[in-house]
Amino acid sequence: MALLASRSIFHMNHPSANWQTRFIQLATDAAGDDGAHDINHLHRVWHTAVTLLADYPEADALVVQAACYLHDLVNLPKNDPQRHLASRQAAELACRELGAMHFPADKLPALAHAIEAHSFSAAITPTTIEARIVQDADRLDALGAVGLARLFYIAGRMGSELAHPDDALGTQRELDDKRYALDHIAVKLATLPASMQTEAGRRLGQERLEWLYEFRGTFLQEWDGR
Template sequence: MLTENLVAAFAPHEEIARPLLPYACDTDDGSHDIAHILRVFSNAMRIAAKEGGDLKLLAAAVLLHDCVAVEKNSPLRAQASRLAADKARTVLEGLGWPADEIGAVAHAIEAHSFSANIRPETLEAKILQDADRLDAIGMVGAARCFYVGGRMASGLYDPFDPKAERRPLDDKAYSLDHFPVKLFKLADGFQTGEGRRIARERHDRLQQFYDLFLDEI
């Protein structure tokens, strides 16, 4: 439900957020809910404060980057960002945005996804990609990993070989396997200087979580 408190959370871009929030997320996936949008917005604004960029375009791209919900185990997963970009175009056209701004927002959305493997060509696209990936590492990234694993009916870990030393990694079967399969690789692919700096901090936290988890089991 759209509330003034929610709109205010996107300050100083409330006038961009107000018409776009109804489209921001339409899912019961707690790893891609409005809290995720808010975290990505915070990350994006933090990076932009150091790197620059068009904040109007960036705010719109953040708000609409997950406007089409596709489950992690869906065969359409690799197309999720393209589908979201297409929907964003339609939404922004309906609001009367100029064609060049719509194209810039759509490109940032399409290029943000790890699965899409599209090179971000603009500063706003680079910032959105970094801001979204920051939410996949660190403590929040660990929490989201296990949340999604539960949603997909995965086990926490293989009790007989949790580090996959004698078997192939399988992050569909075990959530802990997703750390070496994907999460530990994310910090190497950041696009901006500030994004890379924050990513190094969060990667270290993610590694610490993994090590402490293994110690406890």
């Protein structure tokens, strides 16, 4: 995917492959063993961002690429109370590391904003096109079939239950996506398409959400033994 992504970008305002290699190196050095936030996630986010960039030739692709690869440089588990601070810490660390590598200094504020604003829990509104693209690309990776795999993968790491035993849809109770993995679709994923900042992001997000609803229908049939 890294190769595919770098090929596509040469048709645009192509950041150098040399920088991409360095972003990947930085991200790989910081990676733990979380398969839902590994280098493959970063490649996918960058790859999706390339698709979104096609509609915004004015966007700075190097800033977008750096933010796609470095947005999880500091990543805290979903149930960590400090989680909303992680994106700010990732932005600071990315700027420090790239500053030392003589990344164009005038691009650092835009990079920091794109990284800070990507996070759902930080609740920062993206104000630049670069930040809007990165936020959408990251959110799209939480939807669809890959998003579904990540959802249950993360639930396994948190020790959640798959779903509520008798009321999996949560019609008679308060939803709780830390306790019940399936609740995450209603609590968070269902809200993502409307939060998308680009037209293509909204369309793709809606498609992937519909797919998740189809999955949930099949899951419920098996879960309730109908």
